[in-house]
Amino acid sequence: MIGWQFILITLVKILAVISGVLTLTTLLTWAERKVSALMQDRIGPNRAGIMGVTAFGVFHAIADAVKLIMKEDFIPGRANRIIFTLAPVLALVPVLTIFAVIPFGNYIRIGTMNVNLQIANMQLGIFFLFAISSLGIYGTFLGGWASRNNFSLLGGLRGAAQMISYEVTLGLTLVGILMIYGSGSLQEMVVKQGQMLWGFIPAWGVVYQFPAFILFMVAAIAENKRTPFDLPEGESEIIGYFLEYSGMRFAMFMFSEFAEIVLIASIATTLFLGGWQIPFLLNDGFHLPGDIMVKLPHFLVAMLQVASFSIKVIFMCWFLLLVRWTLPRFRFDQLMGLCWKGILPLALLNIFITGVIMLIFGEKL
Amino acid sequence: MIGIKKIKQRNLTFLEKIYLIEIVKGMLVTVTHFFRNLIDITRVPTIRYPEEHLRLEGAARCRTQHRLKMRPDGKPKCVACFMCATACPAYCIYIEAGEYADDPIEKYPVKFNIDLSRCVFCGMCVEACPEDAIIMDTEIIPGGAYARETLMLTKGDLLKNLPGGEYSSRKGATQRLWIELLDKSGIKR
Numbered sequence: 001m002i003g004w005q006f007i008l009i010t011l012v013k014i015l016a017v018i019s020g021v022l023t024l025t026t027l028l029t030w031a032e033r034k035v036s037a038l039m040q041d042r043i044g045p046n047r048a049g050i051m052g053v054t055a056f057g058v059f060h061a062i063a064d065a066v067k068l069i070m071k072e073d074f075i076p077g078r079a080n081r082i083i084f085t086l087a088p089v090l091a092l093v094p095v096l097t098i099f100a101v102i103p104f105g106n107y108i109r110i111g112t113m114n115v116n117l118q119i120a121n122m123q124l125g126i127f128f129l130f131a132i133s134s135l136g137i138y139g140t141f142l143g144g145w146a147s148r149n150n151f152s153l154l155g156g157l158r159g160a161a162q163m164i165s166y167e168v169t170l171g172l173t174l175v176g177i178l179m180i181y182g183s184g185s186l187q188e189m190v191v192k193q194g195q196m197l198w199g200f201i202p203a204w205g206v207v208y209q210f211p212a213f214i215l216f217m218v219a220a221i222a223e224n225k226r227t228p229f230d231l232p233e234g235e236s237e238i239i240g241y242f243l244e245y246s247g248m249r250f251a252m253f254m255f256s257e258f259a260e261i262v263l264i265a266s267i268a269t270t271l272f273l274g275g276w277q278i279p280f281l282l283n284d285g286f287h288l289p290g291d292i293m294v295k296l297p298h299f300l301v302a303m304l305q306v307a308s309f310s311i312k313v314i315f316m317c318w319f320l321l322l323v324r325w326t327l328p329r330f331r332f333d334q335l336m337g338l339c340w341k342g343i344l345p346l347a348l349l350n351i352f353i354t355g356v357i358m359l360i361f362g363e364k365l
Numbered sequence: 366m367i368g369i370k371k372i373k374q375r376n377l378t379f380l381e382k383i384y385l386i387e388i389v390k391g392m393l394v395t396v397t398h399f400f401r402n403l404i405d406i407t408r409v410p411t412i413r414y415p416e417e418h419l420r421l422e423g424a425a426r427c428r429t430q431h432r433l434k435m436r437p438d439g440k441p442k443c444v445a446c447f448m449c450a451t452a453c454p455a456y457c458i459y460i461e462a463g464e465y466a467d468d469p470i471e472k473y474p475v476k477f478n479i480d481l482s483r484c485v486f487c488g489m490c491v492e493a494c495p496e497d498a499i500i501m502d503t504e505i506i507p508g509g510a511y512a513r514e515t516l517m518l519t520k521g522d523l524l525k526n527l528p529g530g531e532y533s534s535r536k537g538a539t540q541r542l543w544i545e546l547l548d549k550s551g552i553k554r
Binding site (some may be wrong): 035038039040041042043093214320323325326327 | 385388391392395396398399402403408409411413416434453
């Protein structure tokens with residue numbers, strides 16, 4: 001099975017996913033400023049331009065990159081140089097790794113081969129996701145510790161406490177989904193979400209597990225360390241764990257934060273919003289209720305599904321920006337209280353109720 | 366005796382304690398603003414400053430870039446008495462006095478420089494001037510500059526400045542008279 005074609009195709013897929021994710025992440029750094037500006041009745045970035053073309057300030061992302069590369073790369077004298085250098089990498093790598101199990105399309109037929117539009121179709125993809133995402137804590141904590149700055153250390157401690165707490169709940173919120181679709185493979189879960197409930201409601205995770213969707217979003221935003229829960233960093237008032245970082249090292253922390261937005265959007269799309277599924281679109285075309293059928297070529301269907309996934313991800317990214325710029329920050333005790341007294345019991349309750357319903361009505365899928 | 370007023374805090378209802386509905390309410394506000402501004406960005410009150418200017422209401426009291434007034438014959442009203450340079454707290458006015466060959470009494474400024482990079486726009490020079498020669502009514506707000514030299518106003522610049530300024534909407538009778546005067550005096554605009 002593992003021939004040169006497999007390796008080549010996998011490399012092409014990795015290239016496509018990484019470039020897509022990084023492009024979206026770069027655009028998000030601009031979109032965050034623009035979306036927040038529009039929400040607050042401002043204009044937002046509009047100055048940076050190439051040859052007089054500003055394109056609503058998209059080039060600010062490039063200007064930022066240039067600025068950050070030009071900046072002094074400063075390492076504090078008492079810092080642990082190796083770990084200090086390693087921490088931003090440890091923050092970014094797990095986030096990018098998880099994209100390996102995200103299915104961004106069904107499959108595409110090249111010659112006689114069916115190429116699965118997912119880098120690695122693991123049977124236990126969802127556990128891979130949990131395992132790798134918990135590694136993200138190391139970037140935060142080691143970054144704060146290696147700076148040899150008490151404020152950084154406190155920020156790192158807050159980050160570690162928050163992320164470990166929410167890691168637990170994040171896992172538990174997804175157990176209900178795991179029970180319903182009965183598979184650990186994300187691709188299989190998405191395939192099962194293509195079914196119809198009573199013939200017209202798409203069997204997306206958000207339909208079956210709406211409470212879990214809300215709990216997941218809360219836990220995911222906390223895991224991402226963004227505004228309602230941005231205590232490890234607190235860019236406006238509190239001093240955070242990457243206090244001593246500058247230049248591209250700082251940029252990597254920021255970049256991992258934005259890549260994590262894309263990641264959360266992708267996971268939410270995959271598990272709750274039907275992934276690449278479009279309602280009524282099967283492999284050979286649209287099957288509308290009432291026996292209406294629109295035949296489409298396979299390639300077009302595959303592309304439509306990839307586009308559907310991308311649009312859902314972009315929508316979720318926008319939604320996350322919206323949450324970030326709407327809600328005020330929680331206090332740290334409120335944050336922990338919400339996790340251990342709010343989301344955790346509710347997630348357990350959700351698992352219990354899902355189990356009871358599945359026991360009574362039998363396996364729905 | 367200070368009266369004490371106890372404000373009774375309303376207890377949160379159950380729905381408010383859940384917080385979710387309140388979040389949705391808050392998000393509705395921001396989403397409304399987002400789409401309203403996405404459709405029509407001109408509703409945003411921001412102006413693109415160096416390109417766009419706001420009309421300055423009450424310009425009589427507003428201190429903007431200086432100008433030197435002229436007499437009907439095109440000579441500066443200034444008599445180089447150094448009152449403004451003395452009054453200036455930022456020491457930004459530099460004057461060199463000269464004498465008219467045909468006038469044994471009055472002096473005139475050979476040089477009259479104002480360093481805008483040091484000027485604090487306090488208006489002391491206007492207050493100090495006995496001849497009412499320097500005045501700050503051009504409605505030009507000096508912004509940044511790429512070189513210090515461009516912020517150094519010379520006598521020519523000050524005489525060329527118009528009342529009401531380049532961006533002013535008050536361009537009326539005064540300004541027409543001023544332009545005529547400039548043309549008569551032979552100072553290039």
